[in-house]
Amino acid sequence: MKLQRKNRLRASALGALVVSGALVLTACGSDDNSKPKDGNTTAAAPKGDPKACEGAKGQLLASGSSAQKNAMDLWVNGYMATCPGVQVNYKSSSSGEGIVAFNQGTVGFAGSDSALKPEEVADSKKICKTGQGINLPMVGGPIAIGFNVSGVDKLTLDAPTLAKIFNDKIKKWDDAAIAKLNPGVKLPSTAIQAFHRSEDSGTTQNLGKYLSKTAEKDWTYEPEKKWPAPGGQAASGSAGVAAQVKQVDGAIGYFELSYATAQSIKTVDIATGAAAPVQATPENASKAIAAAKIVDPAGKDLALKLDYTTKAEGAYPLVLVTYEIVCDKGNKAETLPSVKSFLNYTASDAGQKLLSEKGYAPIPAEINAKVREVITSLS
Amino acid sequence: MSHALQDPRPVKPRSSAPSSLTRGGLPRWAPAAIAALSALLGAGIGAVAGLESRMQWGLIAALLFVGITYTASSVVENRRQAKDRVATSLVWVCFLLAVVPLLSLLGVTIARGIKVLDGYFLSHSMAGVAGFAPGGGVYHALLGTIEQVLLATAIAAPIGLLTAVYLVEYGRGRLAKAVTFFVDVMTGIPSIVAGLFILTTWTLMLEQGPSGFAGSLALSILMMPVVVRSTEEMLKLVPNELREASLALGVPKWRTILKVVLPTAIGGISTGVMLAVARIAGETAPIMLLVFGNPLINDNPFEGAQSSLPLYIWEQYKVGSEDSFDRAWAAALVLIAFVMILNLVARGIARWKAPKTGR
C-alpha cells in the first residue's frame, strides 16, 4: 500500500508539474514584436486616428489571395497599432480558398485577385442573409515574371513568347524567339523550367486573361484560376513559386511584384508594342491600372475591367487588382464593426501610401473614393 | 528493449588466435584495414574521375569494401567464410547507408535551427511580422501545440485506458476480438483521414468554427489505439497472483483493478501515454484542416483559430524566404526537442518502474 501511495503521489506531482508548467508558459509569451532583439526596429507603423476603431474589437479572421499577403502584413501592422483592440488574422493561401471560406462564413472578409463569379455571388447569399458578396478593389500591382538564368541580368519578352514558354513550346533559353527580343544578351542553352501555381489562383487567372488577350494564337486556354497549360512544374502559393525561381537555375515563374522585390528576383521587361519594353514597377503598373473601369458603375460591386492590350508608353500591362470581398448587407454582427474599421483604414490615404514602396500600385483616386463610400454603407 | 535476450556472441574460432583446429583465417584487423583501403580507393577514384557527389564516392567505397572482403576471404579462408564476411559487410553497409540520412536530418535541423533559436524566439508570437522579415517567434504555436496535445490526452487517455482494462480484465468473446482487431487497424489510420472525419462531423455537420479543440479531437482519434495497445501490454504483465490475492481477500473486482492492477502497471502505462503524446505532437495534416492557424497568441483552445508547431513549420516553409526558412528550422528543432523530451521522460519512467513490474 505504501508503495502505491508513493506512486500516486508521484503521479499527481507530475500532473501538477505539467499544469503549472503550462500556466507559467501562458504568462511569459508576448505578441509584441515592435522591438526586435537585434535592435534595427522595423519602421514603426504610422498611427492612424484612434476614433476609426469605434466598436471594433475581438478577432477578425480573413483569408485569401497570397498576392495581397505582403500588403496585408503592412496593413495589419499599421491597423493594429491604431486599434490595439482588434486582432486581424489574415491567412494567405489563395483567392479560391478565400472565397470558399467567405462563402462558408468562416471569415469576416476574403481577399481575392479576381472578382466573384456569378455562381459564387449566388453562393454568398446564404451567408449574407439580406445581401450578397461584393468586390472592393483595394490595391493593384504588377504581376512580375521572375526569372533566374545565370549570366542574364536583363530580359525582355513579349506576350506570344511568354505564352510559348509557359505552355512548353519553347524549351531552351537560347531559343531564337527569345534571342530576337534580346539582342546583345548572351543567353545560355539551359533548359527552361517554368513554374506555375499548384492551386487555384487569381494570379494565374490574371496571367491567363493577359495572355489570352495579347497572344490569342499561342494561348488558347480559358482564363481560369486553375493552371490550364501542359508541362511545367507546380509550386504552392506565390511564395512557393518565388522560392523555386530563386533556387533553380533556368527557372521562370509569375507572382505579385512584392515577392520579387522581397527576394531580389530579377523580373522580365515586357515588350508591349510601345517604344521601349516596360519594366515591372509600381509606377508603370499604376499607369495601366489608371485606365481601369468599374464594370457596373451604378451598383455597390466595384469589380474592375482592366485593359491588358494597352500600348501606352511605360504602362505595364500585366497587372492585377486585388479585391476584398464582403457582404454589402448582412455581414455578421460581431465582425461588422471590425471589418468596416479595418477596410476604412486600408482604403484611407495612410493605408494606401504604405504600399507603394513595397511594390504595389495604389488604386486610382476616383475609384478609391467610391470604395470608401461603399465601405461606410456596409451593414 | 529486450536486449537481455540477445545471445552473447561466442568468440568464433575464425579469429586469428593461433589454433590448430582452424585453417588460416584473416587477421582480426582485416575488416578495418579493408575498410580504410576501400575508403581511400573510393576517394581516389572519385577524385580522379571528377565525380562531384560525395555520395558516389561513398558508394564506390562501399562496393569496393564488399568486393575486396569477398576476394580476400575466399582466398585466405573458404567460400562459406567469404559469404559470411560479405553478409557481415552488407549489414554494416546497410547500417551506414541508413545512418547517413538520419544523422544528416538531425544535423541539418540542429545546425540551421540554432541560428534564430533563443529566448526571444521562444517567448514571442508572429504578431505583425511580415513573412519575409526577420524576427518573430514560435510562442503562440508552442502554446497551441501544448494545449491541443493536453486536451487530446485528456480525451484519449481515459478511453484508451478503460478499453485496455476491458480487453485484459473483462473482455471475452466476439466483442473483445473485434475491439482488438480494430484497435490494431486503427493504429494505421492515416492522420489526414482522422482530420477529414472530424471535419465532416464537427466542422461541417455541427458547424463549429476552427479551434484548437477540433484539432484535439482528431489527435485523440490517432492517440487512442496507441494508448490501448501499450496499456494492454502492461496490464498483461501484472502477475495474476496479485489479482488473486486481492480477490481472495474479498475485494471486489473493480477495486482490485483500480487499487492493485493499475497502480502496479502505472509506470508502463504512463510510458505508453507519453509515447502516444510524442507521436501526435508532430501531426500536421489534421491540424492543418481544423485549426486555421493564427500569428497571434490565442490561449483559449475552445474558441478561435490557433496555431501549432507543425502547422507553423509548414506555414513558414511555404513563405519561402531565407528568414522564414530559418524560423521553420528553428521551430522544427523546438518540435523535435519537445518530442524527444517526451520520449526521454517516457523511457525514464519505464526504466524507473521496470523492476517493480518485473516478473
Place this chain on the structure above:
Amino acid sequence: MASTTPTQMDTAPPVVSGARSTGRAGDKIFSGLSKGSGILLLTIMASIAVFLTYRATLALSENEGNFLTTFDWNATGNPPVFGIAVLLYGTVVSSIIAMVIAVPIAVGIALFISHYAPRKLAGPLAYVVDLLAAVPSIVYGIWGALFLVPYLGGLTSWLNQYLSFTYIFDKTQVGVDRSLFTVGILLAIMILPIVTSVSREVFLQVPRMNEEAALALGATRWEVIRMSVLPFGRSGVISASMLGLGRALGETMAVATVLSPSFLISGHLLDPGGGTFAQNIAAKFDEANEFGRDALIASGLVLFLLTLLVNGAARMIIARRKEYSGANA
C-alpha cells in the same frame, strides 16, 4: 513477453459471497464503463467509415468524370470532374519505391542491432532508431525539400545517364527532382525506423536453442541467420513492412513539401509530377468549396480502405505468427 494471458483472468473466481453491495454495483459500473469505451472505439471506427462514405457519395453522384479513370481533379469546376487514377498510381508507386529501398536496409539494420553490433553499441543504437521513429513528418518534409532534393541531383542524373534504357529511369522533362522517385526515397527514410524496430523485436525472439544448435554444427554467423533467424522472422518482417507500407501510403506532409504536383501518369519516375491521395487532400483542401471537400473526402475514403486492407493483412500475419510461436513466448 507476457507471462499471463487474459484467458487465465477470465476464469477468475467471482466476487466472494458476502461482499458489500457497493462492490457489486461498483463492479457493474466499472465493467460497464470499460466495455463502453471498447464499444466507443468501435463506434468511432464505424462512424469514420460511415461519415466518409456518406460525404463521398454526395460527391460521387454528381461527378461527371469517371472516379476511377479520370486524369483530372476539378471538383470545384462546373460540371465537376475528378478521378483518382493519378492519385492511386502516385500513392502506390511512391510507396513501392519506398518499400523496395527501405525493407532490405531495415532488415540489415535490424540484423546489425540484434546479431552483429557489439553489445555495448546495440542498446543505444536500438534506442536511437526508436527515437528517429518519433521525428515528426513535417520535419522530414522540410528536410526533404530543402536538403534532399538539391543533393539528389547527382544520383538522379547518374541514373538517367546510365539506366535510361530501363524506361523508368529515363528523365524526359527538365526540372528539379521533385518527382515520385524522390518522394519514394524520402518515404523510405521515414519508414526505416518503424520497420527496423519491429523487425528487430522479431529477430530477438528467435529461440536461442535454434541459433545455438546451428552454431554448434559449425555454421558461420551468416548461416545461422539464414537458417534459423530469417525463416523464423519472415512473417514478422512481412508484417513490419506492411506497417511501414501503411505509413507510406498515408503520409501527407513529406509528400506535399517535396512533390511538384500534376495530374499526369508517367512511367518515367524521375520526371517531376504526379500526386498521392494524402498530398492531394492537403493541397486542394484549402481552396475546395463544400462539394470539393466532399470529393476530397471520397478520395480520403479510398485511402482509408487501402490502409485498412494493408494494416488488416499485417495484423493477421502477426496474429498467425503469435500462434505459431506461442510455445516460446
